[in-house]
Amino acid sequence: MTQAAAPTSASTPAPGDELQPVVEALRGARQRWREAHRRGGDGRELPSRELLAAMVQALSGALFPMRLGPPTLRPEDEDFYVGHTLGTAMTTLRQQAALELRHDARQRGERQPTEDAAELAGRFLRTLPAVRVLLDSDVLAAYRGDPAARSVDEVLLCYPGLRALISHRLAHELYKLGLPLIARVVAELAHAETGIDIHPGATIGSGCFIDHGTGVVIGETAVIGERVRIYQNVTLGAKSIPTDGDGHAVKGRPRHPVVEDEVVIYAGATVLGRVTLGRGAVIGGNVWLTRSVAPGCVVTQADSLDGTT
Structure with a gap:
């Protein structure tokens, strides 16, 4: 025995009646976007x-x-x-x-x-x-x-x-x-x-080892030398974003770190701005760094907080 379908209430809109206004609104949004951004109409x-x-x-x-x-x-x-x-x-x-x-x-x-x-x-x-x-x-x-x-x-x-x-x-x-x-x-x-997350503009020398890796961020203008080792959750980022007179980000300026050869950066370290980590430097875990580091120096979390090396 089959169950009869419940009658549709006269006040309940049919599926097509609900869809059509949304389809038209989305078409309007697309057209406005394409006109504002010089999009053509020639397919993909x-x-x-x-x-x-x-x-x-x-x-x-x-x-x-x-x-x-x-x-x-x-x-x-x-x-x-x-x-x-x-x-x-x-x-x-x-x-x-x-x-x-x-x-x-x-x-x-x-x-x-x-x-x-x-x-x-x-x-x-x-x-x-x-x-x-x-x-x-x-x-x-x-x-x-x-x-x-x-x-x-x-x-x-x-x-x-x-x-x-x-x-x-x-x-x-x-x-x-x-x-x-x-x-x-x-x-x-x-x-x-x-x-x-490595921006394709970043320059990375030979012999790079990204160990574990999850959460690593390397910005567009970063320069990494040879035989550098980077652990998980390391950020090589920008300290600040320069803007023009209209408040728009100025693009293309060097704003990420320079990491010289044989540097080791341990897990959770954050290095911001156009600073230089000198050859053979060791940056400890969870360090927050916005200044350059001389070659061969070891920077720990306590050093980064009190400003010493």
Whole structure:
């Protein structure tokens, strides 16, 4: 025996009656936003997070095919896989770069981009051997610096700091080529996955070891030297944000720390402003630091509170 449907009250609106005003209001909001921000009406105008995520995964496999590539890959097929994967990734990059370049041109009031997406993709491709060398140094730094690491393969497969550095090394090259939006998407995908927030503009030297990593923040203009070790919840941030006469943030000025070679920054330390941590300095846990530190100095939490070193 089937139960009869309850009759609809004459005062209860039908689903379509509820939806239509919301759909129209959202259309109006979109139109106002697009007019205010010079958006066109020619379909997708910005790079796709989903396609860029797939591109980064493909590039990771091409950089480390027998570790991050497909599980069925055999050594004799390595070069074929790398070539095919790079070709696919560069097709994606050309398409996504063209979207970013066209968007930037519209924002400047220009009809055509001044840069060529295919040329930028080619230049990025040629950076990959050097990126692999840098990542090899990062893997070794983690293996040598962590007594819990049993092999370099464990570091590559398991360590979130290395995962974040793979994305950062790629994003930094894209940033330098003039594709900051794509670079930022790549960086934020890694941030969401690892909890490590590295702006693609940050410069990081070879042999970087981000241990544990969750909560690490590294700002856009930070400069990190070689063989630097950073623990979880470290912030390399800006002390203050300069503004123009209208109160808008002034962009591009150096405002984050410079960390020289062989510095160690322990968990929970916060270093703000364009200060320099000299070579070999050690910054203790939970230190709050807004001044430069001489090479070789050890700064503890008590030192940071009373202003001594």
